[in-house]
Amino acid sequence: xxxxxxxxANLPRARRRPPPAAPTLDHRTAGHDEQExxxxxxxxxxxxxxxxxSWLRRRAGRRQIPCTFLGKHLRFSPADLAAIIAAGAQPPxxxxxxxxxxxxxxxxxxxxSHASITxxxxxxRAETTPWPG
Numbered sequence: 280x281x282x283x284x285x286x287x288a289n290l291p292r293a294r295r296r297p298p299p300a301a302p303t304l305d306h307r308t309a310g311h312d313e314q315e316x317x318x319x320x321x322x323x324x325x326x327x328x329x330x331x332x333s334w335l336r337r338r339a340g341r342r343q344i345p346c347t348f349l350g351k352h353l354r355f356s357p358a359d360l361a362a363i364i365a366a367g368a369q370p371p372x373x374x375x376x377x378x379x380x381x382x383x384x385x386x387x388x389x390x391x392s393h394a395s396i397t398x399x400x401x402x403x404r405a406e407t408t409p410w411p412g
Contacts, residue, residue, distance in 0.1 A: 317356070317357060318347060318349075318354040318355065318356055319354060319355045319356075319357075319360070320353075320354065320355075321335050321336050321339070321353050321354075321355070323355075324355040324359075324360060327360060328360060328363065328364070335355075336353065339353055339355075344359070344362075344363050344366070345358075345359040345362045345363065346359055347359065
């Protein structure tokens with residue numbers, strides 16, 4: 280008598296509600312003072328840098344660019360991306376100079392070139408002692 284009344288067999292049971300979804304972060308409104316650092320996958324980092332993913336993975340594998348390995352998983356922090364950009368920056372060089380053309384001097388070698396050097400005599404040979412044989 281105590282307890283709930285028996286349910287008829289032909290009525291469906293009430294279903295459980297699924298747990299609420301985890302809150303998602305909106306990257307546009309998220310502040311920079313978060314406790315968890317933002318890490319990018321190689322595909323995301325390559326898209327941000329506008330370089331091929333293969334280039335990024337190859338350089339990271341050779342340890343030529345800053346990156347983070349979480350076990351075997353490659354990730355890039357915003358600081359890593361900023362360092363890659365800073366390393367790739369080149370100062371302006373101004374106008375490119377014109378190429379100088381070489382003036383032909385004829386068929387004879389220049390007196391100071393390597394062609395005019397005569398070989399020195401071989402002083403390592405001992406000509407005074409015959410080879411026993």
